Amino acid sequence: MSLRFVSAVLLAAAAPASAQTTPAPTVAIYADNLADTVRTLASDQFQGRAPGTVGEERTIGYLIGRLQAMGLEPAGPDGGWTQAVPLLHTRLGTPATLAFDRKGAATPLALGTDIYLSSLQPKDRATVENAPLVFVGYGVSASERGWDDFKGQDLKGKVAVFLVNDPDFAAAKGEPVAGTFGGRTMTYYGRWTYKYEEASRRGAIAALIVHDTDGAGYGWNVVKSPGGENYDIVRAPDQVTSLALQGWISGEAATKLFADAGQDLARLRVAARRKDFKPVDLGTGFTAAIPVTHEVVQSQNVLAKIPGAKRPDEVVIYGAHWDAYGEGAPDEQGRIYRAGANDDALGVAGLFEIARAFKAAPPSDRTVAFAFWTAEERGLLGSEAYAQNPVFPAEKTVANLGLDILQTAGRAKDVVLVGQGQGSLEDDLARHAAAQGRTVTPESLPERGLFYRADHFSLAKRGVPVLLMMGIAGASDLVQGGKEAGQKWVDDYTGKCYHQACDAWDATWNLDGAVQDIDLFYRIGNDLARSAQWPGWKDGSEFKAIRDKSAASRK
Structure with a gap:
């Protein structure tokens, strides 16, 4: 050269x-x-x-x-x-239990196929016991934009279920929301990191994001590629996330989850683009018991x-x-x-x-x-x-x-x-x-x-x-x-x-x-x-x- x-x-x-x-x-x-x-x-x-x-x-x-x-x-x-x-380095093992439960009927979940999970808690086991699933739309709390998806919903000990990206992403031309979040340009509220952080701030025990390739910008193969591995900076005990587990649920598994709960995910996607959206209790519990290996990497x-x-x-x-x-x-x-x-x-x-x-x-x-x-x-x-x-x-x-x-x-x-x-x-x-x-x-x-x-x-x-x-x-x-x-x-x-x-x-x-x-x-x-x-x-x-x-x- x-x-x-x-x-x-x-x-x-x-x-x-x-x-x-x-x-x-x-x-x-x-x-x-x-x-x-x-x-x-x-x-x-x-x-x-x-x-x-x-x-x-x-x-x-x-x-x-x-x-x-x-x-x-x-x-x-x-x-x-x-x-x-x-750095805290964690990796999930093979789940002993992983399922949704509705009225006593358990629906087993395949890790990596139906759901992808990881943990950022320095514990030997990630455990969630029949925690209620609550759909919170896009999970945006933005006072400067006059937007609040939570409407006072108590998430302590519950599982927050989010849509990926932000309300503008799928907004049709002419919808009132269009432009509130920058049009097609993603705001910080659309990032999965923000959603997990917001769930933790509100005391949730787990958080799941509904995957769709367009909204995420990548396919399910990318979501699951870390294989249950995750990293975080080492935090003081009072700053560790409240989330025992965080991750994604596939579009197919999410559609079934909502349908089993008597809800139409497609309809709720549209409802979540309005300021008057209110969280929806899915009447379903989430249970997980998964071994975790963890170490501190310098x-x-x-x-x-x-x-x-x-x-x-x-x-x-x-x-x-x-x-x-x-x-x-x-x-x-x-x-x-x-x-x-x-x-x-x-x-x-x-x-x-x-x-x-x-x-x-x-x-x-x-x-x-x-x-x-x-x-x-x-x-x-x-x-x-x-x-x-x-x-x-x-x-x-x-x-x-x-x-x-x-x-x-x-x-x-x-x-x-x-x-x-x-x-x-x-x-x-x-x-x-x-x-x-x-x-x-x-x-x-x-x-x-x-x-x-x-x-x-x-x-x-x-x-x-x-x-x-x-x-x-x-x-x-x-x-x-x-x-x-x-x-x-x-x-x-x-x-x-x-x-x-x-x-x-x-x-x-x-x-x-x-x-x-x-x-x-x-x-x-x-x-x-x-x-x-x-x-x-x-x-x-x-x-x-x-x-x-x-x-x-x-x-």
């Missing part, structure tokens, strides 16, 4: 004069450097980079060595390079910084996750390591290039930090652990810019925006993309909620403005082949290699497009680091009110 780069000479011209305090330097992002990093991290030496393994030990050592060589400073909470992230985030020269307490954070899926069954080529060459070794490589560019330039006014998160693939856990115990306070964190999967099919005429309408950083994206001669294209399937499925979301929940670069969010308009070629790349990657062993280094990758995207994020962060501007959230964002509460600290 020849040495290729994209120059950022237009930075100063692109930024508003009122925001610019330090002339922006000329930098270059090199494809060869990206390739070298990905080849290394995706090699068998790192064993798929699973948390708590030898692969992690080697990965952490490699990351720290690279950062030291570039002259960055450690930014861990104790002055070191790492932040400890203890893992780590890696944190580094380049201190700001004028306002070092104001911080721009770049992030990418270092972890992948570790060892699995051999694929057709005999590969056993699911090494995440693109997801997210390429993002890590991008952070190294951005760090190198900042180090080659005069010091910026603000601190620039680099976070290499653990356990993203286990539920954004490394970034969540950081967000709960941040090194840099959220109110003084200017922005978090995340790289998670970049397209490897060559230069593009556009850049795909994830989370349109959330924050002012998307305006910065458009401005700097224009300086590259590119346009901005909104993600093609906003109903899948990609905005809520990467590490930047952990900081967004604390009000930090965020921006995500994710190559699978839509088809890029490639210079060679246009949208059709861009869609083919997305389909090939997501259909064959996403989370699989074939997400491996490939010498045929064309990294020119990744160079464009990394350079674009460098431009945005460099602008922020050399200015006094504070990006924010747009009206209607779920996170605006959180950020507004700390506005006085940024004056």
